[in-house]
Amino acid sequence: MKLNYDGQEQINADYDAVWAFINNPEKVAKCLPDVEKLEITGDKSFTAHVKVGVGPVRGRFKFDVGLEPDAENNKMNVNLRGGGLGTAIDLTAGANIAQQQEQTQLDWQGEAVVRGPAATVGARVLDRKARELITHVFAEVKRNIDEEQA
């Protein structure tokens, strides 16, 4: 099943600080919830082992995440592929970054394709849970940058 989400964060930092943060796989990875193990596999990629609980699907998922900065268009693209417990998740997200006076605005949108038992759960709980997770990630990006700036 395909799930689409979007949102916006106002970050109390300038463009460069935000750009630097989201280009750093270690910092981005820390914004994921319930990370149990993290492997930085390149300067723009990491593997995260995450604890997941969606309805009856509970256990550990492994995600390979790649950051694809597009500086020319002030955009960061993120590809995530992985899963576990027979479930596969492919997520592509994009964030447009724009300086607005003293703040930087992050406009993000994401599309997730979920396959396997988690997709079956989908109609009832997955959509809400996935929205919660993706919103959490970008909220954490904001919180961490805000903290760095404080």
Added chain:
Amino acid sequence: MSDQIKDLNPAKECRAMGKSIKRREDARFVQGRGTYVDDIELPKMLHMAIVHSPYAHALIKGIDTAEALKVPGVKAIITAKDLAGFNLDWIPTLAGDKQMVLATDRVMYQYQEVAAVFAETRAQAVDAAQLVEVDYEPLEVVADPFKAREDKVILRTDREKKTNHIFNWNVGDREATDKALAEAEVRVKQKAYYPRVHASPLEPCAIVADMNTATGRLTLYLTSQAPHAHRTVVSLVTGIPESNIRIVSPDIGGGFGNKVPVYPGYVCAAAGTIVLGVPVKWVATRTESMTTDSFARDFHMEAEIGATKEGKVTALKVTTVADHGAFDAAADPSKYPAGLFSICTGSYDFPTAFTEVDAYYTNKTPGGVAYRCSFRVTEASYMIERAMDTAARELNMDPAEFRFKNFIQKEQFPYNSPLGWTYDSGDYETTFKVALEKVGYEELRKEQAEKRAKGEIMGIGISTFTEIVGAGPSKDFDILGIKMFDGAEIRIHPTGSVIVRAGTKSQGQGHETTWAQIVAEELGLDVDKILVEEGDTDTAPYGLGTYASRSTPTAGGALALGARRIREKAKRIAAHLLEVSADDIEWEDYKFQIKGVPSKSVTTQDCAFAAYTNPAPGDEPGLETTYYYDPPNLTFPHGAYICVVDIDKSTGEVKVRRFVAIDDCGTIINPMIVEGQVHGGLAEGFAMAFMQEIVYDEEGNHLNTNYTDYLIPTAYEVPKFETGNTVTPSPHHPIGAKGVGESPTVGSPAAYVNAVIDALSPYGVSEIDMPISREKVFSKLRAAGVEAF
């Protein structure tokens, strides 16, 4: 002794047929003393778990088992590469295609089997399976047969023919039918989709595979509806001599056609025991059952009826697009790739007809099992019964009157249908009249008119179906070349008790009772002294198993004729005992007597004792036989079902107020078992009509993989059924029986749906597909401008 017969006098005690004798097998089932595959525990037995694909279509770039192998208790993990070493990576399907056992370089449907893990406990195997890492590269998914038809993405790259089209099967006179339709005064088209459904036996598929490395003997305890056919297939695929393979099909918790195919789980467990030298058990989980068992139906049909203005049908054309999933694994007799769908002219005397089925591959679970259906008969019956109602509506005729006008008449039997079948017998008018009277049809129509005037919604649905069962005659019917006869063995012990064995395999049908009744009737023996055994290929005679309502038409015939053969020998013994010539002996009142002298008689039991203690001179001692019965024709049970519904216009809820089912399955062996079969089938028909459909999304995700999402009706949902019978014996069957297991599943869905459409027709509704949910009815009502309150 059964309660029903112990109070009768000894002479009547023998009269076994037509009696509602309680099912002898039920004592052990209700006391929890049955033995199912999962109850079998063998020393050193390992457990198997399967790794399934989350993708519906993807390349496999790699499989990493390193972490999984570290789980304590794990003994081995196999993938397609390992199976290839034994030539077991692909196996032939019943439909003449081939299918992967474990995914080779790609996966073709979601939940396809990718690897099998063997461990000391089931929990260890499941834990390890979750640690097997498979690297997939997703491919475009084709989850719709109409999209598959475009051939933009070719799914089966292993095949020479680069198309998703599997076959076109057609029968009848296309030209004459088109001409008759073109000339028809009235032409009525009807589309109908029969959704993909699951047979849903409560016991999932299971196996304990045990290779004895010392003797080279492979024993498979298997949830099998056809143990002998499975033994032959295992031998052909593995090269192990059939004499070294024993299949034991113990008690089975429901089959419904679901346990006819050979599934990858079975093959992996067998490969596991062969390689590891210890027994291996695999019991499918509910999700595995829902997602990887062969599905049923998934037919997109369109019918066109031609008729005169007076309401006499002149032609029928039915075209179908069939979704077969990733491999053509439909379970049909070899000559009939779309099963017996050409029974679609039903109970009606169409002068000409034509039907064709085009089947396509999609990224969905393979299958096409005959779920409580004699090979696509359910689809055919549903189509014609829906179309007949629509035609009656177009003609502004009552659907009952329209049916009476077009029934094949009693005197037309044996009736040659325009699509090539010879119907054995039937009396459609009588059966329908009994149903109409029982339901009070005329009063109901009056009530409906009054309700409509008040804005209330009520409908009456009719289905006067004809089935085609008992596959079948060897001239036309085989599976993988094996002719579809069936065998029975009867051994009478010196003391007159009997063991009966048959090539069929009960999964709830009650053979342990009905087979005993047939033999008891033929030989004048006590039912309770007849033990019936099925399911062990080492002891039972060869047979093609139990599905498609074939057991009574085939094995039932073998039992009756086998018993008669024994009776002939017993007659010679009787002559010896009574010191007369065999020509002077007659079988009268369940005894052998000197003609015209009832006082000079002996029983079969007397003859049995003599067969071992005082055999007739020149005759072989003993009293037993094995009989293989090759039926001369199929049998054609029929029925008339009438459903009455009330619809809540606020919520769209459909309430089945009444359901009258009059079945004619020929001679009845045990009325209670027939009634039980009819109740079960009507409940399954209700489930399909109102609750069930396997749903996939565009990505090929299977969206209802368990009984929370795929609904099974309980006593709360199932309506009350009013059943009855007429009896038109089959003229060619040894006891006149036709088979009944599937009639209610075949006949009832159209009655339910026709009732809903009849209810909604004043609002311009002429189409609604199963399953009829409240939402669908609610939307139709709102679209028609019907106010909720």
